[in-house]
Amino acid sequence: MSLLDDPNYDEPVSFSEPAGPEFIIEDGPADGAFEMTVLDNGNVVYVWQEEENGAPDDDGYGIYMKIVDSSGNTVVDTTLVNTTTTLGQQFPVVEAAGTGFVVVWEDNSPNNPGNLSQVAGQRFDANGNELGGEFTIELADGHRAEDIDAVGLYDGSFAVVYVDNFNDFLTPPQVWIQLYDASGAEKGGRIEIDDAPGFGQSTPVITALEDGFAVAYQEFVSDGESDTGIRVRTFDSNGAPASSVVVAADVTTGQQVIPSITALTGGGFVVTWLDNSADPFAPVQIVGQMFNASGAQIGGDFLIHQMESLLPGTPAEVAALPGGGFVVVFEDRTPGNSRADVYAREYGADGEPAGDAFKVPANPGNNQPYINVASTESGYVLVWTESDGTNLWVKSQFFISEGGDPVDPGSTITGTSAAETLTGTAGDDTINALEGWDILYGGAGDDRLFGGAGDDRLFGEDGDDFLNGNNGRDYLFGQNGHDVLRGGAGDDVLKGGGGHDRLVGDAGRDHLQGGAGNDVLRGGAGRDILTGGAGADVFVYADAADSPADSDLRDTIMDFESGVDQINLMAIDAVEGTAGDDEFVIVNGFSGVAGQLTIKAAAQAGVYWLRGDTDGDGSADFEVIVKGDMPTADDILL
Numbered sequence: 001m002s003l004l005d006d007p008n009y010d011e012p013v014s015f016s017e018p019a020g021p022e023f024i025i026e027d028g029p030a031d032g033a034f035e036m037t038v039l040d041n042g043n044v045v046y047v048w049q050e051e052e053n054g055a056p057d058d059d060g061y062g063i064y065m066k067i068v069d070s071s072g073n074t075v076v077d078t079t080l081v082n083t084t085t086t087l088g089q090q091f092p093v094v095e096a097a098g099t100g101f102v103v104v105w106e107d108n109s110p111n112n113p114g115n116l117s118q119v120a121g122q123r124f125d126a127n128g129n130e131l132g133g134e135f136t137i138e139l140a141d142g143h144r145a146e147d148i149d150a151v152g153l154y155d156g157s158f159a160v161v162y163v164d165n166f167n168d169f170l171t172p173p174q175v176w177i178q179l180y181d182a183s184g185a186e187k188g189g190r191i192e193i194d195d196a197p198g199f200g201q202s203t204p205v206i207t208a209l210e211d212g213f214a215v216a217y218q219e220f221v222s223d224g225e226s227d228t229g230i231r232v233r234t235f236d237s238n239g240a241p242a243s244s245v246v247v248a249a250d251v252t253t254g255q256q257v258i259p260s261i262t263a264l265t266g267g268g269f270v271v272t273w274l275d276n277s278a279d280p281f282a283p284v285q286i287v288g289q290m291f292n293a294s295g296a297q298i299g300g301d302f303l304i305h306q307m308e309s310l311l312p313g314t315p316a317e318v319a320a321l322p323g324g325g326f327v328v329v330f331e332d333r334t335p336g337n338s339r340a341d342v343y344a345r346e347y348g349a350d351g352e353p354a355g356d357a358f359k360v361p362a363n364p365g366n367n368q369p370y371i372n373v374a375s376t377e378s379g380y381v382l383v384w385t386e387s388d389g390t391n392l393w394v395k396s397q398f399f400i401s402e403g404g405d406p407v408d409p410g411s412t413i414t415g416t417s418a419a420e421t422l423t424g425t426a427g428d429d430t431i432n433a434l435e436g437w438d439i440l441y442g443g444a445g446d447d448r449l450f451g452g453a454g455d456d457r458l459f460g461e462d463g464d465d466f467l468n469g470n471n472g473r474d475y476l477f478g479q480n481g482h483d484v485l486r487g488g489a490g491d492d493v494l495k496g497g498g499g500h501d502r503l504v505g506d507a508g509r510d511h512l513q514g515g516a517g518n519d520v521l522r523g524g525a526g527r528d529i530l531t532g533g534a535g536a537d538v539f540v541y542a543d544a545a546d547s548p549a550d551s552d553l554r555d556t557i558m559d560f561e562s563g564v565d566q567i568n569l570m571a572i573d574a575v576e577g578t579a580g581d582d583e584f585v586i587v588n589g590f591s592g593v594a595g596q597l598t599i600k601a602a603a604q605a606g607v608y609w610l611r612g613d614t615d616g617d618g619s620a621d622f623e624v625i626v627k628g629d630m631p632t633a634d635d636i637l638l
Helices: none
Strands: 016-018 023-027 035-038 044-052 060-068 074-080 089-097 100-107 118-124 130-137 144-152 158-165 174-180 201-209 212-220 226-236 254-263 269-275 285-291 297-306 317-320 326-332 341-347 371-375 379-387 392-401 409-414 421-423 428-432 439-441 448-450 457-459 466-468 475-477 484-486 493-495 502-504 511-513 520-522 529-531 538-540 555-560 566-568 596-601 607-613 622-628
Touching (some): 035 379, 044 100, 044 392, 118 158, 174 201, 201 254, 226 269, 297 326, 326 371, 326 379
Parallel strands (some): 089 144, 254 317, 409 428, 439 457, 529 555
Antiparallel strands (some): 023 392, 035 044, 044 060, 089 100, 118 130, 158 174, 212 226, 254 269, 285 297, 596 607
């Protein structure tokens, strides 16, 4: 459940909403192994493997990339990454490095014919132009390079981590690291993660720290209790160990496998993994553990999600949020449902969850089996594959997080019972109005403005601000930045302004205007008027009671643009009185079955009715007037 759907929600802690609709990265024969990274300029690089029977890579798998901007517009269209096309190149990883990026992959056409595979890579500038030629990490005869990952370090250099599989039963697979300087030259020899690899190491993941990096990996052990455990170790920027090897999990019975890792904005990092220690015959759990920058554990490990399916599919992925928290994304299946859905759960900098896991608004009815996540300046971006059984798409979507930037302490300003004007400073201020009809100005910084009992006027001004009108008939204007506006009780006017804003009217007859940017609007209870404005906007309904079939209470969407805007009904339980959270089914007309949704043109041109029957009596219980374009099934998130 999104915190915007929580009636007890009062101020942002660390939550996200879509910054715009999903968009297609690749439509066709892509074969998986999708990764992405966010560049310094805000653009996103996607890479994947694809099997071609013709040019440009006509001999097995090849590595492809595409670059989009922060709105999903194509900057560099699909292009082949690898120069060597003999046999297969697969399992790519992409990471920002300096102002550009590096792509590394498993290469099955090594220069040393005794190898089974080797690490190969290519550096690029931010525009997708090659920097130098391909580089390789060649292994000894008969060895295989597996489980490759990479990370860009703070000085523009980068590190590659991989498993050297000796391909025999006598020598266990082992994790190694190779450093490169900012010009792409090798920086010293390869570094072993640990000189006591147990019965084998695998699936290493790496993240950059301020003065080095951290690696998590799984190790096969035989201690009478655990089969496989998660290990963590930190290194300085020259590759020297900065900590001993740490066992990540509190409980080491059973198996802990497939780690994911990310550095956090405020320092330190978090590791997640799959765990079956509770019951080896039950669905696995997703578990996490926070660490400080020195590699020491912060508190104990914590449960992120209990899988419902015995088939967990792809592992969980974790990415940092701007305010010091993190988001974990994963896919799960409800019992008896073969279709995988993508979920996310977000945590604050203190490790406390912002709410329950929520379903990512991908296309209902389709299978979404592969996922990846990367941090952006204002939140995160997801990529997933989606299939309807015939077609396969690679899709992506940006999310804005209200985790905010690290706090620049400002002032706490509290009004009196009189009517007055309260003005913030250049920092991140908290301004509290009391009684009286007050005017609040946030100024620069990421501010929090709270109206009082009167009819107040709140202006966020610069920064990413949070405005709450509370009681009274209030006027809220976010102005610049990515703002969150909450009307509270009373008939309020909410205007987002510039940026990607989120507006919640709450109770009363509210007017919501998103303005420029990709905005999220939820009217709440009462007859509300919602205008998205420019950009790709999302109109959210969390309950059928937000807009019932009553002329005094139903909402009106004023400027819907099909193919750009979306109407999100995912939080509505479409069937009253049953267990679970049922989705609407779009039909041509009601037939006395609960959970049906219709989209009909009104008598007036450019006006449409969106109606839902939640009790099965054949008449509408949920109703929205939509002006502008007629919504299609693809515009509705169910």
